Amino acid sequence: MLLDDDIFDIELKLLLEGILLRYQHDFRDYSVASLRRRMRQAMERFGCASLSQLQDRILHEPAMFAQMLQFFTVQVSEMFRDPAYFRALREKVVPILHTYPSIKIWVAGCSSGEEVWSLAILLEEEGLLERSMIYATDINVEALTAAEAGIYPIERIAQFSENYQLAGGKRSLSDYYTAAYKGAIFDRRLRRQFVFADHSLATDSVFSEVHMVSCRNVMIYFNKDLQDRSLGLFHEALVNRGFLGLGMKESLHFSRHAASFNELSPAERIFQRA
Numbered sequence: 042m043l044l045d046d047d048i049f050d051i052e053l054k055l056l057l058e059g060i061l062l063r064y065q066h067d068f069r070d071y072s073v074a075s076l077r078r079r080m081r082q083a084m085e086r087f088g089c090a091s092l093s094q095l096q097d098r099i100l101h102e103p104a105m106f107a108q109m110l111q112f113f114t115v116q117v118s119e120m121f122r123d124p125a126y127f128r129a130l131r132e133k134v135v136p137i138l139h140t141y142p143s144i145k146i147w148v149a150g151c152s153s154g155e156e157v158w159s160l161a162i163l164l165e166e167e168g169l170l171e172r173s174m175i176y177a178t179d180i181n182v183e184a185l186t187a188a189e190a191g192i193y194p195i196e197r198i199a200q201f202s203e204n205y206q207l208a209g210g211k212r213s214l215s216d217y218y219t220a221a222y223k224g225a226i227f228d229r230r231l232r233r234q235f236v237f238a239d240h241s242l243a244t245d246s247v248f249s250e251v252h253m254v255s256c257r258n259v260m261i262y263f264n265k266d267l268q269d270r271s272l273g274l275f276h277e278a279l280v281n282r283g284f285l286g287l288g289m290k291e292s293l294h295f296s297r298h299a300a301s302f303n304e305l306s307p308a309e310r311i312f313q314r315a
């Protein structure tokens with residue numbers, strides 16, 4: 042006899058297939074444990090007694106799917122998140138980037154842009170921003186719009202400033218934003234070097250050759266197959282000896298691409314294409 046949990050898993054599979062067919066978003070290789078948890082939250086939020094009921098609404102109401110993206114993806118981010126990562130970039134990666142006449146960086150899964158603006162500030166302070174191009178991609182279009190705007194609630198700035206200093210910031214974070222109403226608006230000049238695009242690590246391919254990929258706290262929500270697919274894309278996109286930065290809870294262990302990268306700063310999860 043099937044248990045309720047088994048039926049839930051059948052409904053989940055059907056829902057993911059339905060979303061792929063209807064909206065071309067592929068969540069089939071996301072971590073099941075996290076999907077289960079988040080779909081239960083969505084059922085509660087939309088007052089649906091079963092996942093099939095939720096599926097009915099998602100398939101028939103496109104606006105509902107837009108709202109569901111917030112349940113399929115996790116949008117938590119911070120400027121200079123894990124300051125040691127940004128410090129290691131300054132100390133170990135920047136000196137090598139200096140040897141390139143032009144630099145392309147891909148921030149995959151950029152969410153609302155905190156990581157992108159942080160990298161731009163770091164590159165500016167290291168005299169590299171002018172010759173850099175940052176491609177910032179995500180599947181969440183709402184997050185991309187926020188990323189492009191570069192406006193963050195003022196109450197988040199204390200945390201961002203603390204991270205910036207710990208990351209080896211050379212000035213004061215306030216040099217890069219203007220406080221207006223309840224928001225900090227980051228300097229538009231930094232944005233000249235950004236290109237934002239809707240791109241999925243699950244379905245899309247490589248769009249440019251790059252010198253560095255920063256993909257942090259994204260693959261943690263994927264199963265092993267999708268992690269491998271993503272790492273394959275990064276390997277293909279990176280120039281020889283190009284850099285790959287991952288989140289603190291992510292690694293290349295057990296990946297079929299593990300041998301294609303060398304560790305540059307293992308504690309900070311920074312690797313170099315072999």
Ligand SMILES: C[S@@+](CC[C@H](N)C(=O)[O-])C[C@H]1O[C@@H](n2cnc3c(N)ncnc32)[C@H](O)[C@@H]1O
Binds near residue numbers: 116180242
């Ligand atoms: C937790 S945020 C990470 C933000 C930032 N990288 C950081 O470390 O602070 C995860 C982001 O991955 C994005 N994402 C999820 N699935 C994706 C996919 N298949 N392709 C690209 N981005 C994806 C989500 O929309 C979300 O913005």
